[in-house]
Amino acid sequence: MTKKSIYILAIESSCDDTSAAVFENNKKLSNIIATQSIHEAYGGVVPELASRAHQKNIVPVVDQALKQAKINRKDLNAIAYTKGPGLMGSLLVGSxxxxxxxxxxxxPLIEVHHMQAHILAHFIDDEAQEIPKFPFLALTISGGHTQIVKVSDFFEMEIIGETLDDAVGEAFDKCGKMMGLxxxxxxIIDKLAKQGNPERFTFSKPKVKGLDFSFSGLKTAVLYFLQKQRKINPNFVEDNQKDICASFQKTVVDILMDKLKLAVKETGISRIAIGGGVSANSGIREALKQAENDRQWSCYIPKFEYCLDNAAMIAIVGYYKYLQNNFANFSSTSKARLKL
Known part of the structure; x- marks a missing residue:
């Protein structure tokens, strides 16, 4: 019996990337992303500018996604979109x-949780990535989130550890700013770290009980370290940039891996999947590959295309929700903060 084709158009606009994707069942036909370079001048995303750019980008991005997929809009079975979390102005454009x-x-309309989508991106039918079996542990790491999630089924997820303050991506950006990057x-830090000595400098790791994280102390430690060294040598950062980046990145990866080791010990689950923008980092990817050999973990690392914000991950959630007839009410509202 031939499997009936379900065509989903998905829209992602939670932050500063406008993305649209078209899926046939769980397979990607297109995944278009329009990035916003304007924020580089400000050292961070400016919400008002982001929402304005989404308004300019969304029509051509959706049009291109449909054309690349060779699908007429009348063939679509449902539209999925990011409900939250994210920047409210950006979310409203997409919704x-x-x-x-x-x-x-x-x-039908299908609402999708942004972080749930990062986790379920592993279930996109793509020959380049392996699909995890339930249950597994998901480490979601991005500019706004750092969480360990126990995933028992597509829509049965429990956060068992999360950051108490800053997200890991924010720590990268703030420390990079301290170094003038x-x-x-x-x-940028990841690229420079590959050329540096990760053992050159030591940054203390925060002592947080259980599976929760903290990165504010690490940011403060880096700040004081750089201030002290600059008093001795005003060109310290420029002279030692690669080693600073390598040492900082190693500390972050060690923090993440220490918590994952504890999570595996406490849950007995040794299948690990990562997601979110920071999952593109080479340091954490290499550490997980090493853990597969040293600890016999099964690790699932997404394609780079599915690490950053993209509509393909929204589409895969939309597909599985469609199968359950889990549709949204048209009076549904976007949420800047949304629990998993």
Whole structure:
């Protein structure tokens, strides 16, 4: 019996990337992303500028996604969109467009949790990535989130550890700013770290009980360290940039891996999946690959395309919600803060 094709259009607009994707069942037909470079001048995302850029980008991005997928909008079965969490102005652009288009086409609307989408991105039918088996532990690491989630099924998830203050991505950006690096600093630090000595400098790791994280203390430690060294040598950062980046990144990776080791010990689950923008970091990827050999973990690392904010991850959640007839009410509202 031939499997019936379900076509989902997905829209992601939680922060500063406007993205649209078209899926046939759990397989990607297109995944278009329009990035916003304007925020680089400000060292961070400016919410008002982000929402304005979404308004300019969303129509051409959706049009391109449909054309690349070779799908007519009348063939669509549902439209999925990011409900939250994220920047309210940005979320409203995506939700308003999704609702309007779904109403015009008289098809169901599906709301998606952004962080749930990062986790379920592993279930996209893509030959380049392996699909995890339930249950597994998901480490979601981004500019706004740092969580360990116990995933028992597609929509049965429990946060068992999270940051008490700053997210890991924010720590990368803030420490990068201290060193005079551009925004976003994470990829820059990662690139420089590959050329540096990770054992050159030592930064203390915060002592947080259980599976929770804290990165504010690490940021403060880096700040005081750089201030002290600059008094001795005004060119200290420039002279030692690669080693500072390597040492800082090693500390962050050690913090993440220490918590994962504890989570595996406490839950007995040794299947680990990562997601979110920081999952593109080479340090954490290499540490997980090493853990597969040393600890016999099964680790699932997404394609780079699915690490950063993208509509493909929204579409895969939309597909599984469609199968359950889990549709949203058109009076549903976006949420800047939304529990998993």
């Amino acid at each position: 308003s467009f999704a609702k309007s288009m779904a109403l015009a086409l008289d098809i 551009g925004y976003p600093a994470g990829p």
